[in-house]
Amino acid sequence: MTFSVTILGSGSAAPAANRHHTAHALNVHEQFYLIDCGEGTQERMRRYGISPMKLKAIFISHLHGDHIFGLPGILSTLNHLGRKTPLPIFGPPPIEEYLDFHHRHFTQYMGYEILCQQVNARENTLIYQNNVLEVTTLPLRHRIPSCGYLFREKTPGWNVDKQAIEKYGLSRAQIVALKRGESVRLTDGTLLESPQVTYIPYQGRSYAYCSDTLYSGKVVRLVHGVDLLYHEATFLDKDKQLAKETGHTTARQAARAALLSESHRLMIGHFSSRYKDENLFLEEACSIFPRTILAREGEMVSIP
């Protein structure tokens, strides 16, 4: 059961030679979720073998060009490819106006419906769920309404141990009862209790996406214990004043967020083009939170 994220862009707004504008593709059980959509995202999805037709939903953090200018193109491509399935798109204002503008001017015939859901970027709210995933918003602190997203795989229900089924000759009704946590009476009269033979196949995994934002104590509390925390780190700590002025985070601050939130791993990205060597970010973050990795374009990070 896959739970992984592929980095489609790791740069910030200013152009850089080898870093594209932000986009992440989250794979949960082979269903794909796009998080942010900088210019050229569709091309990089193609390059990394992720079909846009597999997208279940799109989550936009905020309406700065480097996070959204690839969206009109991808929506148009889906139409060309013949998508019929409605596509939910989440984002803070003015996402509705943005999608509406493009719909009015660039769509003669639209073969699928866009379900735009404008979110309140100040709240921590459950905005999306299906049988395997739930997504809540994380209020970020940036220059315009911005929100992060916490993706939680649902922990599956109890399974009954296969050997126990055989050993006790359990019927389908008995298995269902045990899965519900009930006890069942065996043919020899003994009572078999659910905890004796059931187990949880795996724990639901989680991925938090926090970009763009200042360091936020509130976010730290909301992402507590997350398996993988993606946190922007646009600047190095020597430029923390600049980070503050522009509503961004330094690598040190991102590491602090990971440490205090007791995240299992930290991935940093959204590097400013003023720094040529990404390893400076890694060194700075690792000095506080050693389980840090860099967001590298084309790389897939799995959560086992």
Next chain:
Amino acid sequence: MTFSVTILGSGSAAPAANRHHTAHALNVHEQFYLIDCGEGTQERMRRYGISPMKLKAIFISHLHGDHIFGLPGILSTLNHLGRKTPLPIFGPPPIEEYLDFHHRHFTQYMGYEILCQQVNARENTLIYQNNVLEVTTLPLRHRIPSCGYLFREKTPGWNVDKQAIEKYGLSRAQIVALKRGESVRLTDGTLLESPQVTYIPYQGRSYAYCSDTLYSGKVVRLVHGVDLLYHEATFLDKDKQLAKETGHTTARQAARAALLSESHRLMIGHFSSRYKDENLFLEEACSIFPRTILAREGEMVSIP
């Protein structure tokens, strides 16, 4: 004195593996003009060593996504790079509304002015000129208001032959007079007439850009004798019905336009992704107009 065009994208709207959305960069005496701006144009400019800071003006043929979705990103990048020079942008409606929408939503501080000039796509009008170039619109026939552009290098004025200057000991005033086409009286009393000693250093060159469009007899007349005709050829002739329905041209029709307009060379592009082998376009066009080349991404076509 350079006069060349670099192909930044040769595909049509539907996505294709190795063809990007349309954009051409015209270099006239090391001043650059961008014609159309599909998604990812700025990245390909960087790849091919064309600095967006060198752009003198942008010409948009029509507001379909595959010709304009790269524009907001490039305008934003120019701001990041610190452009101060105003940038003229030409295009048919609703270019003004498009630029205005992005300005309202994506610009907090704009360091340079965008001089949007919405053109009437039904007219053949001079819309831009400077000391070396003039640009006129070409009315195209597509599903929405669309116009092509004819770029004409200005033919420089008469020069006086250097050997003649020496031979006759011509003064500055006499040279100016001869350049104006006047005759001058030499010290020995003889009359030196302008045509005897003046010449035109080179003939102005021309490039016509026609995409997207049905075959148009009017355009054929307007581009008569052009040095390089770029004409879209989205389809092969076997799909001419489809071309007609979608407002596009076949390779055969593009070649016919080149033949009848007595163009010196033809370049075809905007190939539909349904065809994998571009050589089919070349063969079809060359059977009518042999001096045809394919628009290949990254290639620079010089007009000598």
